[in-house]
Amino acid sequence: MAGSVTDTQGIIAIAAGAAALIALIGCGLLAIRMRRLRQAQRMLIGTTGEQDVIAHAASMQEAFESLRDYVEETAVRLDSRLASAEAELRGAISHRALVRYDAYNELSGHQSMSIALLDDERSGIVLSCIHHRDQARVYGKRVLEGRGELELSPEEAEAVRLALAGSDTLAASGAPAGGADASHAGGQPGERGA
DSSP: OHHHHHSHHHHHHHHHHHHHHHHHHHHHHHHHHHHHHHHHHHHHHOSSSSOOHHHHHHHHHHHHHHHHHHHHHHHHHHHHHHHHHHHHHTTSOOEEEEEEEOTTSSOSOSOEEEEEEEOTTSOEEEEEEEEOSSOEEEEEEEEETTEESSOOOHHHHHHHHHHHHOHHHHHHHSSOGGGOEEESTTOSTTOOOO
């Protein structure tokens, strides 16, 4: 047997055996890698159907395109709803001011008042309540684009001016021009509510 290992046929047999052993080890490693690849593929595309990675990628692309179309349609619908809500809100009362005063100079604690309720287009109403000893009268005037439809009294004009100037001006104004007392709904401390 020693003679057969050293001759040409023996050397070829040993080389072929070594090559076969290397091929067998390579096949084992490839089988392990293939099993890991199939496990990863099953995690990616699931166990349903006989679908390969390319078909799965194509179906995912279709799903993403349909999702993108749905999101775009939803965004368009939301934009139109938001635009209509903004248009409706332009007509809501967003500027207001209250001016309290003594209409008849009776020192009655500024029981008369004018309140301006205006929207973003500077339109709305001014309500005035004039208190006298034994009666009270309420007047209303329409305001369009910051101007009264009828002539406004000085107190009503002040209420409109304060409303359009904003709430920062109300807090800082104290006593506006003409001796009127600008305040929020509560009036000054010590005054009775109207």
